[in-house]
Amino acid sequence: MKILLVGEYSRLHNSLKEGLTALGHDVIVVGTGDGFKQYGTDYSIAVKLFETYSLLRFVKRIVNKLTKFDLARTEKGYRFYRLLPLLKGYDHIQLINSDALETHPAFAQWLLKKLFEQNGTMSLLVCGDETPVIDYCLAEKFKYSILTPYLKDKSLKKQYAYSLKYTHKNHRELFNWLQRRAQSIITSDIDYVIPMQQTGYTAPLIPNPINTDTIKFIPLTITNKVVIFLGINRNSYVKKGIKYFEEALSIIQEKYPTNVEIIVTENIPYNEYIKLYDTAHIVLDQVFAYDQGYNALEAMAKGKVVFTGAEAEFTKHYNLTERVAVNALPDTDALVKELSYLIENPTEIITTAHRARAFIEKEHDYIKVAKKYLEVWGMN
Structure with a gap:
C-alpha cells in the first residue's frame, strides 16, 4: 500500500x-x-x-x-x-x-x-x-x-x-x-x-x-553521582511546567551537592537532543500531563527514569501495577520528594528503568x- x-x-x-x-x-x-x-x-x-x-x-x-x-x-x-x-x-x-x-x-x-x-x-x-x-x-x-x-x-x-x-x-x-x-x-x-x-x-x-530496534536500552550503573537531565524547549516552557523542575533542581543541588550531576540544555535539534541524555539516570520531561509525550517515551525506551505524565487514568488504561515512570505533579515539593527518594535509593532507579523499557516494548513497539x-x- x-x-x-x-x-x-x-x-x-x-x-x-x-x-x-x-x-x-x-x-x-x-x-x-x-x-x-x-x-x-x-x-x-x-x-x-x-x-x-x-x-x-x-x-x-x-x-x-x-x-x-x-x-x-x-x-x-x-x-x-x-x-x-x-x-x-x-x-x-x-x-x-x-x-x-x-x-x-x-x-x-x-x-x-x-x-x-x-x-x-x-x-x-x-x-x-x-x-x-x-x-x-x-x-x-x-x-x-x-x-x-x-x-x-x-x-x-x-x-x-x-x-x-x-x-x-x-x-x-x-x-x-x-x-x-x-x-x-x-x-x-x-x-x-x-x-x-x-x-x-x-x-x-x-x-x-517507538522504534525499539534503533533506540537501544542502555543499562544503568550508578557508581558515584546520579545524573539528572532537563532539556528545555523555550516555546513550550510554560506549557510543560519547566519552572517546577528548575525550582526542584535548585533545591536538590543544594541538598545533595556531591551526589548529583545536573545537565540542562535548551532548544537542541532532535538528533543531538536524543544523544545528550545517554549518560543520565533521570530525565525530567513535563508536568501538566496525564500520559507520556514522545520525548518521554524515547527516554523510557533507553532505560531512563522519566518524570512525566503517569496519572491514574494512564495506569488504569495499561493495567499497570508497578510504575514505569514518575508522575510529575505541578508541585515543587512533590518533585523534590520523588527525586530525593531516587537519589537515596539508587536501586529503585535501576528497577524502574527496566520496567520502563519492558513497557515500551510491550505497548509502543x-x-x-x-x-x-x-x-x-x-x-x-
Whole structure:
C-alpha cells in the first residue's frame, strides 16, 4: 500500500513510517521538520525564503506587526502546493493534526481538498493541540492540563497563542471540515482520548510508535553521582511546567551537592537532543500531563527514569501495577520528594528503568503500533 503521512511535530510520523515500511508498505512523510527540532521528512515544506534572506525576514516581521499576517505560513502553503503533482495515487493519507500544513486555514482547506481528490481515504490524528482538546482544557475538565498556567494567569495569553488559535473561527471551521471528511480520528495518548471521547467523538487510542530496534536500552550503573537531565524547549516552557523542575533542581543541588550531576540544555535539534541524555539516570520531561509525550517515551525506551505524565487514568488504561515512570505533579515539593527518594535509593532507579523499557516494548513497539494503524485504516 502507498501511504502519505502529512505533518511532523514529535517524530511520531517518522517512527510510524519505519513500522509501516518494515511491514512492506511504501510511505512518504511531508512536513516542515518543526523548526529547530529538524525532524526528518521526505518532502519538506519548511520556510526557506523568509528565513534565509535578511530583507525578506525584515519584510515578514513588518507585515506581521502591521497586519498580523504571517508570510511564513503563506510560504509553507505554497511549497505544499508545488508538491501536489507528486502526491498522487496514495491509498491512505494521515494528517498529524488539522494544522498539518502549518498554513492559513482557508488556504489549507483549499490545498487539502485538492490532495484528497487525487488520493484514497484520510484519517486525522489527534496527538497534541486540537480544537476539541483545547476546548476541553479551557472548560477545566482536567484537574490540570497544559492550559493550567494560562487559566491561572491570563497575562500569559501571548505565550499560548499557538494553542488558543485552535479556538478561533477559521481553525474551528477547518477542524470541523476535516473531521467530517475523515475515515477515522485517532488519538495517541490519554491526554487526547479523554477530551475527544468526552466531547462526543469516536477516537480510538493507538499508542505512540517507538522504534525499539534503533533506540537501544542502555543499562544503568550508578557508581558515584546520579545524573539528572532537563532539556528545555523555550516555546513550550510554560506549557510543560519547566519552572517546577528548575525550582526542584535548585533545591536538590543544594541538598545533595556531591551526589548529583545536573545537565540542562535548551532548544537542541532532535538528533543531538536524543544523544545528550545517554549518560543520565533521570530525565525530567513535563508536568501538566496525564500520559507520556514522545520525548518521554524515547527516554523510557533507553532505560531512563522519566518524570512525566503517569496519572491514574494512564495506569488504569495499561493495567499497570508497578510504575514505569514518575508522575510529575505541578508541585515543587512533590518533585523534590520523588527525586530525593531516587537519589537515596539508587536501586529503585535501576528497577524502574527496566520496567520502563519492558513497557515500551510491550505497548509502543513501532511494528505492533503500525499494525494497529492499518487495522483502523481498514488496510490490514
